[in-house]
Amino acid sequence: MMRNLLLFTLFICQFTPLGQKPPLDLVRWVNPLIGTHKMGHTYPGATAPFGMVQLSPDTDTIPYEVNGKYNKDVYKYCAGYQYDDPTIVGFSHTHFSGTGHSDLGDFLIMPTTGKLQLNPGTEANPEKGYRSKFSHDHEKAEPAYYRVQLEDHNILAELTATNRVGMHQYTFPKSEESHIILDLMHGIYNYEDKNVWTFIRIENDTLITGYRQTNGWARTRTVYFAMAFSKPFTSYGNKDYSKAQVYRGFWRKFDQSKNFPEMAGKQLRTYFDFKTEEGEKIKIKFALSPVSTQGAVANMRAEVPHWDFERVKQESQAQWNQELGRVKAALPTKDDYINFYTALYHTFLGPTTYMDVTGQYRGLDQNNHQANGFTNYTTFSLWDTYRALHPWFNLVQPKRNADMVSSMLAHYDQSVHHMLPVWSHHANENWCMIGYHSVSVIADAIMNGTYTGNANRALDACVATARQGYYDGLQYYMQLGYVPEDKNGSSVSKTLEYAYDDWCIAQVAKKLNRQDVYQEFSRRAQNWKNVYDKSIGYMRPKLSDGTFKKEFDVLSTHNQGFIEGNAWNYSLYVPHDPAAMIQAMGGNKRFVPHLDSLFTMHLPDEFFADTEDITREGIIGNYVHGNEPAHHAAYLYNWTDQPWKTQERVRMILKKQYQPTPDGLGGNDDCGQMSAWYLFSSLGFYPVAPASGEYALGSPTVKEATLQLENGKTFTIEAKNQSDRNVYVQKVELNGKALNRPFLAYADIAKGGKLTFYMGGKPRK
CATH class of the missing domain: 3.30.2080.10 (GH92 mannosidase domain)
Incomplete structure (x- = not known):
């Protein structure tokens, strides 16, 4: 006990100037899961104070209409997450907190292993899609930090965020078939025609840029992104789920679905393939911009110019302690x-x-x-x-x-x-x-x-x-x-x-x-x-x-x-x-x-x-x-x-x-x-x-x-x-x-x- 107290004292002294009191650890009292059950409509994920990125898990994808009629279940998912759901679909970057309506859930990312599946599956049959079962026993939510074990893929997912950048850290098992899916179709309140257009550009084997334009609660909303991987992917591809032809615009001279540097369409899901060792961590930096992909890249470079996940978490939680x-x-x-x-x-x-x-x-x-x-x-x-x-x-x-x-x-x-x-x-x-x-x-x-x-x-x-x-x-x-x-x-x-x-x-x-x-x-x-x-x-x-x-x-x-x-x-x-x-x-x-x-x-x-x-x-x-x-x-x-x-x-x-x-x-x-x-x-x-x-x-x-x-x-x-x-x-x-x-x-x-x-x-x- 005395040894632990001494170590704690040395830790405090190391980071606190003499004569000053150490900062209060108020983050420990915050439980972001409060309000995630029933109708609080809060989200549990990672965000900075007043942050542009709200990186949080979504537990279901609910269509706004069923057979032409308003689907009452959509009201439950205004924040994308319901505490009593047994599965997670993935982690998207924009959420409202506590509203009675929603329009966000942009750029959902989901890590998977095994045979590639590009549909989300259902709560009843998660194995038929990329979603995964999870347990609250293996879930943790703090200001600027969220962690959960994705049981079906044996992947530990961790999230943190700065103002404009969401940072992911996925700990994979050993696998020849590891994937990271980027779903541009996903959204909270899925209108059938919500997506006006989406675009992805493969800048190199670690940097992706693009945008999503939607027509939902906001009539015309465009969000730009830049996505960087800590490790080069081995291959990539996409599938266009819209009724339009996959190859439209390229005179069918290129196969856009596999390793093509540009992808465009209304209903795109993309994937990036990796080979992973046991316990290997793949990190993602995902920056947003309301203006351009160049703006998103600049935001990423300004706010997270490194790959230190723990540093981002600590610095963002220090911001939260300051605000609290x-x-x-x-x-x-x-x-x-x-x-x-x-x-x-x-x-x-x-x-x-x-x-x-x-x-x-x-x-x-x-x-x-x-x-x-x-x-x-x-x-x-x-x-x-x-x-x-x-x-x-x-x-x-x-x-x-x-x-x-x-x-x-x-x-x-x-x-x-x-x-x-x-x-x-x-x-x-x-x-x-x-x-x-x-x-x-x-x-x-x-x-x-x-x-x-x-x-x-x-x-x-x-x-x-x-x-x-x-x-x-x-x-x-x-x-x-x-x-x-x-x-x-x-x-x-x-x-x-x-x-x-x-x-x-x-x-x-x-x-x-x-x-x-x-x-x-x-x-x-x-x-x-x-x-x-x-x-x-x-x-x-x-x-x-x-x-x-x-x-x-x-x-x-x-x-x-x-x-x-x-x-x-x-x-x-x-x-x-x-x-x-x-x-x-x-x-x-x-x-x-x-x-x-x-x-x-x-x-x-x-x-x-x-x-x-x-x-x-x-x-x-x-x-x-x-x-x-x-x-x-x-x-x-x-x-x-x-x-x-x-x-x-x-x-x-x-x-x-x-x-x-x-x-x-x-x-x-x-x-x-x-x-x-x-x-x-x-x-x-x-x-x-x-x-x-x-x-x-x-x-x-x-x-x-x-x-x-x-x-x-x-x-x-x-x-x-x-x-x-x-x-x-x-x-x-x-x-x-x-x-x-x-x-x-x-x-x-x-x-x-x-x-x-x-x-x-x-x-x-």
Whole structure:
């Protein structure tokens, strides 16, 4: 024991300058397998913080349609991996984290031995294809590292990654027939005609380049690659599975299927042959670029100019330790540590870098652009992430968040619609979900002072976006003060979300002394009142003639004017003015019972009749934590005379919806939004209205946590008498002075200091 301690001490001293503390090993608390079972839709593979490459195993290939009908099973595979699957198809390089849709899974690689098979096979009969059985007993997932034993091929697969390069290491048995398959047909959500074109060029016996162009969720998406082998292959070939002739374009003068230096087609699978000795390692470096194969090669040479797999792993994990070290928390139990730092890890997976090391990237106009003075990002799931993820970045990643704002403004400049992003990725706008919530992200950054670019230019982009009459019912919203349900569906949700975004615009206009804009959008921010039916006490769809929709069910989610919610929970969505909403609903006496019932009522089975079983995930009463519209709801008690109920509800949600297990997320992580909710709530406060500069207090689960702010200051949260029983706040002090209201200002955090919660077992009424 003493000898081991001495060796450990020598190791630390060897890499730590005298007088400095060794870096914290926070990577050990992260379990990337959390959320990979059921509907968390996270991926377990290797990636760097905010990395462009997400190198991860895919466990099935699911067609989007079966016999012309939507295949419900595809929803399970938004991240490509499901924990309860028994086989792995291969390892692809692009994945979304926690979404309800997907479009990626580019460039799948699979090592095999024995007779060459170029089809993936099936889960029931993996031996008929190149896929392999695997066991979780021989699987390991860490930040920037993934390992699994491929049982059918007796190959140990290991993955790591830098920002733009995925690195594979495959340990083979002795074999005269070892292969590495590169499948350009594979994708998550396999539309039959998803591939527009693929191209591969054999540069030499260790370097391959090419690209893939797809037409899926993103209408036109092109990804370039460079693939390098640590060992020359002995031969190579391909098979084209498209209906087109294999030899088209070469007048049938060449056999493209074997050892031909160029391969092109819509449905290509390629292979590379090797002879291996027992325990021999073949390594692959696989770089991506949004611009060109030259860009991919340059990315590879810049980020991984060597073949040291362990070095890449260690350096990437050091990056993760640095990023995770932005929050240093003391927590009650091991499970709490795992939950907390895995959530922090999930929030740092995206948005993802989208540019070469030179700063070049593909723009929304499908031209190449140069990012000057900022890192260009993509994957903006804004309907989800404006609520907590981007406000979280404003605290712990303000420079990155400012670059994300710059990326949104570049998107606006390249948009023929003159609109900020709604749900965008890889130089495409998907127009998924509702609202124009880039506005919220930009406003929050400007109001809190973390975006230091041209604020007036940013405001102009927000205003132009909010005035685009052809977008999703906005023409009616501007004319009538609401979206009419008979003209545009999900009308109540849209009206409420537009009103909040308009309030954000008004706040920035006020700060910049743009009085005309301030007056216009302050009026628009009141439009939520136009869909509130005071006769029943709920938000309700209104028709274009000014009357409320007659056939109306406050619990139903089907054709009732709402999206991912119903009247019961969306009636609580006025984040920019909860006090006015509560007053309109009859004050505390009527509002508090309504809010109580959200968490305590029992939904009848008919509620799920028109939905998939996935809707049952993340539900507490009628509160659906797996969907975002009610994420702020538990904090609304702070605007009533019963704020202690916020404390007990938040603790209940934290305990029920987050577990350190593969099925530990109560719904999609939604690009980090669910995890950001957890982090804020664990620290004891939450941004009910981003751009307000204020947080509502809750009930922290940390014993102590320190935020390492980018301005060099620290902000510490301490919870005295912390325990599972002591969920109620007795008093709160900021820098030793009592807070007399359950709110905390962003400015107070930015100054640095200490927030102290005194906890107890009974509510302080």
